[in-house]
Amino acid sequence: MSEVAPKSAAPEAALPPQPDDYFKNHPGSYEELHRKCRDIFPMCFEGAKLMVQKGLSSHFQVAHTVSISSANTGYRFGTTYIGSKEYGPGESYPVMLADTDGSGNTSATVLHQFGKHYRLKFQGQTQQGKIAAAQTTIERRGRLTSVALMLGNTDLVNGSGIAVGHLLRRVTERLDLGAELVYQYDKKQIPGGQMSVLSYAARYTTPKWTLSSTFSSSGIHACYHHKETDTLQFGVEFESNFRMAEAVTTFAYQAEIPEANVIMRASCDTNWTVGAVFEKRLSPTLPFTLAISGLLNHVKAQGKFGVGIIIG
Amino acid sequence: MAGDDEILVESYLERLEGLKDMFPQSVRNLTSSTVSAGWSVFGFTKQAIWVVSTTAMIMVLPYVIEKERADNEKAQVAQQRQMLLGPQAALPQQGAR
Numbered sequence: 001m002s003e004v005a006p007k008s009a010a011p012e013a014a015l016p017p018q019p020d021d022y023f024k025n026h027p028g029s030y031e032e033l034h035r036k037c038r039d040i041f042p043m044c045f046e047g048a049k050l051m052v053q054k055g056l057s058s059h060f061q062v063a064h065t066v067s068i069s070s071a072n073t074g075y076r077f078g079t080t081y082i083g084s085k086e087y088g089p090g091e092s093y094p095v096m097l098a099d100t101d102g103s104g105n106t107s108a109t110v111l112h113q114f115g116k117h118y119r120l121k122f123q124g125q126t127q128q129g130k131i132a133a134a135q136t137t138i139e140r141r142g143r144l145t146s147v148a149l150m151l152g153n154t155d156l157v158n159g160s161g162i163a164v165g166h167l168l169r170r171v172t173e174r175l176d177l178g179a180e181l182v183y184q185y186d187k188k189q190i191p192g193g194q195m196s197v198l199s200y201a202a203r204y205t206t207p208k209w210t211l212s213s214t215f216s217s218s219g220i221h222a223c224y225h226h227k228e229t230d231t232l233q234f235g236v237e238f239e240s241n242f243r244m245a246e247a248v249t250t251f252a253y254q255a256e257i258p259e260a261n262v263i264m265r266a267s268c269d270t271n272w273t274v275g276a277v278f279e280k281r282l283s284p285t286l287p288f289t290l291a292i293s294g295l296l297n298h299v300k301a302q303g304k305f306g307v308g309i310i311i312g
Numbered sequence: 313m314a315g316d317d318e319i320l321v322e323s324y325l326e327r328l329e330g331l332k333d334m335f336p337q338s339v340r341n342l343t344s345s346t347v348s349a350g351w352s353v354f355g356f357t358k359q360a361i362w363v364v365s366t367t368a369m370i371m372v373l374p375y376v377i378e379k380e381r382a383d384n385e386k387a388q389v390a391q392q393r394q395m396l397l398g399p400q401a402a403l404p405q406q407g408a409r
Contacts, residue, residue, distance in 0.1 A: 255375050260382040266371035274367045278374040294370045298363055 022116070022143060023088070027176040029139060029146050030166035033201055033212050037223035040235040040254040042265035042277035044295040046071060049308030059084065069306065076101045087113050104129070117141050135162075144170040160186035168201065176203040180214070218243055231256040272298040287312050 047069020
């Protein structure tokens, strides 16, 4: 540009920050490979559940959950803190999530982004006063690539730990390819002291459907997602485990009725299990949502049903 | 005179069972396998109807009920508008606004 920029107050300061489309073609992280398809599957629950979510400020949110069921009866308290450093539309860092129950068992996650490219995540879980699991993930997001390293349950005293490396790259506009290497080191529990599993991932995206799969020596996991209309989506998932010689195929759909504020998710699979979750917002102005869930196993002829109310 | 043969005393069930001798073995076998096949088809149909209906109750019924309710409400609103504003008002809005 041949214009002479004035040396005093820069005119750019008057413009609002432009949305950065550096990450427009980013494939996302490896863990989110099957996200679109898995979001359709219902999360069936049993018993009664009451959840109250309240935002105490624009950064801080708390959630109280009371659940009464034959599996677990108890109270859980959860908090979410979202920091003020904004890196994109809807993405602010640091993010801290924590969840405790009545006896003090806690699980916590801390996410932070450093600069434009690096993300760090800490996750920990305590059970009865002792740390049950802890993992650290560092991820670098380039323009087209995502590389991550996860170290889990590193126990230097007993010499055990898990390390996972992820790579996911956008190869063409529609095709993403990636790989994952899981390395486990444990002198006591693994014969030989160490083992590793390498798997490859591929995802093909079109505006209407997405096919994603991971292949490894221990199994194939493939997901197909189809968006029929704005309100109707289908998903098919195939999961196989060569070591245990079993495979499951699950079919699911999600249907919404926007006028009635209804979201219905249902699934059925080759283990003769049928499940569905039906959520309805009871009033357009008041924040009450009713959720009913049903799970039926035809082989065992057993059903589990749940009802929940979400406030806020 | 030759002595009468001993009169064979049979119960009613034995007499009925004896009637099957009038059919050849192949007919008897075919009837027997058809009837058992019929019973197993009946049992399979019972199970299939149960599986299909309970699966539909869980996977489809709540959505269909809510869809019917929403459609009824929309139809009622359209009917009310038609009564107030005339028959053209019930049609979906056409043209830019």
